[in-house]
Amino acid sequence: MSGFHTNSKVIGWVEQRLPIFSFLHHSAVEYPTPKNLNYWWNFGSLAGFQLVVMILSGIFLAANYTAHTSLAFDSVERIMRDVNYGWFMRYLHANGASMFFLLVYTHMLRGLYYGSYKAPRELLWWLGVVIYLCMMGTAFMGYVLPWGQMSFWGATVITNLFSAFPVVGKFIVTWLWGGFAVDNPTLNRFYAFHYLLPFVIYALMVVHLWALHTVKSNNPLGIDVKTPQDTIPFHPYFTIKDLFGIGVFLMIYMAFVFWAPNFFGEPDNYIKANPMVTPPHIVPEWYFLPFYAILRAFTMDLWIIPAKLQGVVAMFSAIIVLLFLPWLDTSKVRSAAFRPIYKQLFWVFVADCVVLGYCGGKPPEGNLVMIGQLATAYYFLHFLVILPIVGKIEKTRPLPASISSAVLKPMEKA
Amino acid sequence: MAEPASHAQPGGDGQTRRDFLLQATTAVGVVGTCLSLWPFIDSMNPAADTLALSTTDVDLSSVKVGQSITVVWQGKPVFVRHRTPDEIAAAAKDDGETMRDPQKDADRVKKAEWLVLIGVCTHLGCIPGGQKPGDSRGDFGGWMCPCHGSHYDTSGRIRKGPAPANLAVPPYTFTSASTIRIG
Ligand code: HEM
Ligand code: FES
Numbered sequence: 008m009s010g011f012h013t014n015s016k017v018i019g020w021v022e023q024r025l026p027i028f029s030f031l032h033h034s035a036v037e038y039p040t041p042k043n044l045n046y047w048w049n050f051g052s053l054a055g056f057q058l059v060v061m062i063l064s065g066i067f068l069a070a071n072y073t074a075h076t077s078l079a080f081d082s083v084e085r086i087m088r089d090v091n092y093g094w095f096m097r098y099l100h101a102n103g104a105s106m107f108f109l110l111v112y113t114h115m116l117r118g119l120y121y122g123s124y125k126a127p128r129e130l131l132w133w134l135g136v137v138i139y140l141c142m143m144g145t146a147f148m149g150y151v152l153p154w155g156q157m158s159f160w161g162a163t164v165i166t167n168l169f170s171a172f173p174v175v176g177k178f179i180v181t182w183l184w185g186g187f188a189v190d191n192p193t194l195n196r197f198y199a200f201h202y203l204l205p206f207v208i209y210a211l212m213v214v215h216l217w218a219l220h221t222v223k224s225n226n227p228l229g230i231d232v233k234t235p236q237d238t239i240p241f242h243p244y245f246t247i248k249d250l251f252g253i254g255v256f257l258m259i260y261m262a263f264v265f266w267a268p269n270f271f272g273e274p275d276n277y278i279k280a281n282p283m284v285t286p287p288h289i290v291p292e293w294y295f296l297p298f299y300a301i302l303r304a305f306t307m308d309l310w311i312i313p314a315k316l317q318g319v320v321a322m323f324s325a326i327i328v329l330l331f332l333p334w335l336d337t338s339k340v341r342s343a344a345f346r347p348i349y350k351q352l353f354w355v356f357v358a359d360c361v362v363l364g365y366c367g368g369k370p371p372e373g374n375l376v377m378i379g380q381l382a383t384a385y386y387f388l389h390f391l392v393i394l395p396i397v398g399k400i401e402k403t404r405p406l407p408a409s410i411s412s413a414v415l416k417p418m419e420k421a
Numbered sequence: 422m423a424e425p426a427s428h429a430q431p432g433g434d435g436q437t438r439r440d441f442l443l444q445a446t447t448a449v450g451v452v453g454t455c456l457s458l459w460p461f462i463d464s465m466n467p468a469a470d471t472l473a474l475s476t477t478d479v480d481l482s483s484v485k486v487g488q489s490i491t492v493v494w495q496g497k498p499v500f501v502r503h504r505t506p507d508e509i510a511a512a513a514k515d516d517g518e519t520m521r522d523p524q525k526d527a528d529r530v531k532k533a534e535w536l537v538l539i540g541v542c543t544h545l546g547c548i549p550g551g552q553k554p555g556d557s558r559g560d561f562g563g564w565m566c567p568c569h570g571s572h573y574d575t576s577g578r579i580r581k582g583p584a585p586a587n588l589a590v591p592p593y594t595f596t597s598a599s600t601i602r603i604g
Contacts, residue, residue, distance in 0.1 A: 160547065164568065167546035182462075186471045188496035188541075196465065283491065283498050285547040287567050303569065306583060308521070313585045315544060371569060 010037045034220055039238035040245050041226035043414050047121075048224070049252035050114035055212060056253055057107045062205050064100040065149075072152065074198035076191045079154035080279040098268040104146050105271040106260050108294035111139060120353055122341030123225040129333040131218040136329050138211045143295070145204040148197040150292060151189075155276030160289045162189045162197075168302070171316040188282060228413055229342025230406055237410035288370060296367030297360050297386075298322050303371050304383035321383065328390045335390055337398030345404040348397050352389065359385045476604035478596070481535065489552045491540060494603045498540035498548055499591055500564070501601075504575065509533050511562060512576035522586045526576040529590050537601065538577040539591050542566040544584035549573060564588070 011029035013019055022028050071090050073082040086093035115135065118124055124132035151162045166183050170176040185192030223232060232238055263270055271293060275286045291299050305317035328335075343350040359382050366379035407413035477494040479501060484490050489502040504512075512526035530536055542549050544566065550556035551564030551573075559565030559572035561580045566573075571582030578587040593603040 164545040164547065167544075182466055184467075185465055186467050186496060190471075190496045192468065192471065282496060283493070283548065285567060289547070289568055308585075314583055315585050 034216075035246070036240060036242040038220065038241040039223070039232070039235070040241050041224055041232055041237060041410055042239045042244075043226050043228060043410050044224065044245070044248075045227050046252070047113070047117040047227075049249060050110050050117060052249040053252055053256050054107065054110045054114055056256075057103060057110055058205065058208060058212065061100065061103050061107060062209070064096050064103060065202070065205065067096045068100055069202065072198075074152065074195050076154060076194055076280070079152060079194060083153040094268075095264070098264045100149075102260065102263045102268060102271060104149065105292070105294065106256075106263075107142065108146070110256075111142065112294070115139070116357065119356070120343045121225055121227060122229050122336070122338070122343070124333045125336065125341050126333065127222045128218075128225065131215065131222060132333060133330060134211060134215040134218060136326070138208055138215060140326065141204050141208045141211065145201060145208065146292065146294070148201040148204075151194065151197045152201060153276060154194065154280045155273075156278045156280055156284075156286050157273045157276040157289070159189060159280035159282065160285055161291055162193065164289055165291075166193075168319045168322075171313070171319040173316070190282075225341065226410060227342060227344060228407060228410060229340065229345070230410065233409045234411070290368055293364065293368070296365075297363035298325060298367070300363040300367035300379045301325050301383045301386065303367070304380045306376070306380075321387075325386060328387070332390065332394075336394045338401060338403070339398075340403045340406065345406055346401055347404065348401045349394075352393060352397065356386075356389050359389065476602055479601050479603065480599065481601065482599040486534070491552050492603070494539075494591060499603055500536070500538045500540040500552060500577075500588075502536045502538075504534050504536050508562065508575040512574060512578075515561075515574060515576075515578075518580075521579050524576075524578060524587055529576050529578075529587070531593070531595060535601075536575075536577060537590060537593055537603070538588040540564075540588070542568065542571055542584055543579065543586040543588065544569055544571050544582070549588070 011032040013022065013028065018028055068086060071082065071086050071093060073079055083097065086097050088094075090096075118132065118135070147161075147165060151158045166180055166189065169179040169183065172179065181187065183193070184190065185196060226232075273290065278286075290296070299322075302318040302322040305314045305321060308314050309317065338346060338349065340346055343353055362378065362382045363386065366375050366382060369375050371379065475495055477492055477499070479490075479492050479499075481501065481503070484501065484503045486503050487505050489500060491498045491500055493499070502508075509526070516525045516527075527533070540548050540552070545568060547566050547568035549564035549566040549571065551558040557565050559581070561572050561574035563573040563575045563577055565571070566582065566584065569583050571584035572580050573584075573588055574580050576587075577590075579585070591603050593601045596602050
């Protein structure tokens with residue numbers, strides 16, 4: 008924290024009592040950042056920005072929203088029609104959730120490609136996975152709040168997943184509902200937790216950044232920072248780059264908000280929830296589709312394990328497996344740039360997730376059942392079999408001596 | 422801070438009374454904290470007024486043979502079908518078939534012509550179709566769930582698709598020849 012000086016008496020006075028200025032200087036100004044970061048490194052700050060947008064728009068929605076089964080749907084319609092800029096708050100929030108997942112998925116894939124989960128960043132990666140789980144919970148409960156048909160039936164299907172667990176399953180579901188079906192008690196508690204969880208995410212993000220600033224950023228070469236020549240200070244180089252990223256992101260985000268606000272939405276959710284009528288085709292939001300496909304991939308009972316339980320366990324395992332990734336990937340080399348086989352497998356994995364997402368969005372009929380099953384098998388094969396083996400047998404390309412030598416080489420040639 | 426040796430319990434390999442008190446207090450504190458979580462957890466279980474909604478009376482006199490009605494019990498749909506003799510015969514005939522959740526038709530009804538079921542698919546909770554005249558009743562003439570394609574027979578037993586169990590029979594009693602009380 009040596010780099011902080013001030014001539015201001017006021018700042019000095021505060022600093023002696025609470026070293027907040029030197030802390031900010033240390034972590035947002037002089038933080039040594041690898042000089043070779045590419046644009047994939049923008050997505051962390053973008054996700055942080057989006058979390059703030061979600062909290063802001065959410066609080067202003069909450070000011071006009073009523074969490075009661077008989078009023079919720081109408082209160083959202085009132086927000087859309089009567090509240091000044093209510094439509095804007097709601098479209099910011101609804102499309103914002105999709106954007107948030109888009110950013111976080113990109114952020115996570117960046118980590119997969121450049122091996123950012125490997126030592127010494129395992130805890131950083133874990134915190135990310137926990138944030139992702141909380142996001143899923145938050146988004147799931149948020150989607151229930153407008154109390155449309157998809158809200159209601161999505162909530163019914165997903166909470167019913169827990170009934171798959173033997174013996175305790177039924178009690179868990181009743182407990183989650185606070186009744187014998189998704190009803191007013193369910194809506195109320197979902198609202199309470201939907202309000203709470205983003206702030207938990209916020210706290211987790213602070214710890215995530217704390218871990219980051221302890222182990223420092225990875226970079227596209229995946230090699231350690233060796234000398235001060237390898238880094239540049241965060242400010243102004245990355246403050247400006249992150250701001251630029253936010254500008255580009257806002258153009259895309261606002262294009263949806265203003266010109267295609269219901270692009271990610273389901274028409275059925277503009278029909279008020281009716282516990283007596285199931286819509287013909289229940290689909291979750293797009294960001295849950297790959298997991299929905301994994302859930303449905305299990306169609307046969309094995310011994311005493313019913314298909315439904317297999318699907319539920321597989322769906323949760325699909326996320327839990329990420330926690331083991333730092334040890335499942337046995338390669339010492341982080342970046343896919345130097346791993347010719349993994350580099351291709353990475354894209355196969357991305358394609359596999361897209362296929363899963365496609366299957367999850369369609370009714371499980373015909374070939375799609377089998378395709379979904381194969382894609383599910385591959386998802387787990389990738390983590391549990393392929394990564395451990397490839398890490399051992401792959402011949403990696405030679406790593407550059409340092410970040411600065413790799414950065415300067417193309418310039419010498421020119 | 423090391424305790425003077427003289428404070429050690431005789432034969433207690435260096436364990437002091439203070440260590441014991443500390444461990445005992447910690448144990449009580451941990452158990453107490455865990456127990457105090459219970460009110461928070463239990464507050465999420467169904468409340469008294471939710472439980473109080475737990476019976477529904479149904480008048481069957483206007484339901485003709487072959488008709489079905491859907492009533493609400495505990496926020497859930499309950500199917501009441503006035504079965505035709507053919508449907509009853511079909512259900513009884515299939516008693517011997519291999520099923521995922523084997524049950525005799527006679528064990529699922531109080532009076533053979535009245536089939537009373539909780540209209541919630543045992544897979545993931547959608548409402549199976551088959552109540553309205555235009556609905557598809559699936560391959561076994563009972564109900565079919567639109568969500569993931571579970572087929573139920575004329576006794577509400579699961580015959581095809583992902584659902585693990587038969588449509589549940591709610592607790593009910595005939596309060597007169599033509600009325601039932603569910604719950
Ligand atoms: C991690 C951040 C958040 C995510 C991912 C998220 C996600 C969602 C989603 C998907 C919906 C349904 C949108 C729709 O289709 O209408 C929703 C609704 C809602 N959220 Fe959030 N939310 C977040 C934070 C918050 C916060 C912090 C609050 C309040 C302080 C809030 C309050 C609301 C309210 C009142 C609604 C109902 C109004 C509506 O449906 O538009 N949200 N949220
Ligand atoms: S909920 Fe009925 S088949 Fe899945």
